[in-house]
Amino acid sequence: MPDENRPKVYFENGGEGIVLQSGAEITVESGATIAVASGATIAVASGGGLTLAGVELSGNRRKVNLAAATQDLTAAQSGEHFVGAVDAVFTLPASGADTKGVEYEFSCGALSTGTGLSISPAAADAIGGNGLGVVVNKALIDSGGSDRLGDYVKLDCTGETGATAWRIVGIIGTWAKEG
Numbered sequence: 001m002p003d004e005n006r007p008k009v010y011f012e013n014g015g016e017g018i019v020l021q022s023g024a025e026i027t028v029e030s031g032a033t034i035a036v037a038s039g040a041t042i043a044v045a046s047g048g049g050l051t052l053a054g055v056e057l058s059g060n061r062r063k064v065n066l067a068a069a070t071q072d073l074t075a076a077q078s079g080e081h082f083v084g085a086v087d088a089v090f091t092l093p094a095s096g097a098d099t100k101g102v103e104y105e106f107s108c109g110a111l112s113t114g115t116g117l118s119i120s121p122a123a124a125d126a127i128g129g130n131g132l133g134v135v136v137n138k139a140l141i142d143s144g145g146s147d148r149l150g151d152y153v154k155l156d157c158t159g160e161t162g163a164t165a166w167r168i169v170g171i172i173g174t175w176a177k178e179g
Contacts, residue, residue: 066109078102083109084117087144092155092166094122100159108151108173112144118178119153124161129168132177136162139178146174 008024011017020026028034063080065071071082072091075098082090084106093099108117120139121127128134142151151173155166 073104075099075102078104081105081107083107084142086110086112087114087116087118089118089120089139091120092122092125092127092157095125095157095159095161095165097159099157102157103155103169105152105154105170107153108142108147108149111147111149114144115141116144116147117142117151119155120178121166125165126163127155127166127168127177128163130171130175132168132175134163135177140168140175141178142173142175148173151175 006019006021008021009026010019010021012019065077065080065082067082067084067088067090069085069087070089070091073082073093075093078101082088082104084090088110090104090106092104093102106117106119118139118141119127121137123137126134126136126138127140132140140153140155142153152171153168153173153175154170156169157166158164
């Protein structure tokens with residue numbers, strides 16, 4: 001509860017902590033850095049939130065996207081878990097400096113007798129890892145007929161264009177490359 005007799009920002013416990021009361025703000029100007037030392041943490045209380053470069057982290061939750069059949073993904077959706085509808089097609093953004101470190105998780109949310117869940121790279125990129133051949137502009141597919149609810153893949157973007165653009169860092173189920 002705010003203390004109206006104190007400034008909006010003050011030290012407490014003899015300087016052991018800094019308190020920002022409701023309405024207070026810390027501004028970090030261009031070129032400045034907030035460094036968190038090894039072993040230190042930033043704690044967010046239950047029900048609190050933290051926003052970093054437009055990506056909101058809220059407690060231990062992340063966004064689960066119950067996707068429509070087709071969706072073109074953006075770097076702003078990094079960290080989301082996409083649950084695919086029947087024959088869902090997800091198109092990854094082009095790999096580059098602005099997508100380096102972007103990651104997505106996908107899982108099968110509906111069984112298919114058709115194509116199945118499909119994840120397509122940009123035309124100049126490829127998805128590789130887990131022993132699958134690397135072919136530019138070919139989708140990763142959780143094939144209909146052999147798919148199971150909960151089949152899963154996690155992809156990380158390297159920021160490089162071409163054969164090394166997207167890496168599989170976790171996978172469950174039978175996935176194959178587009179023929």
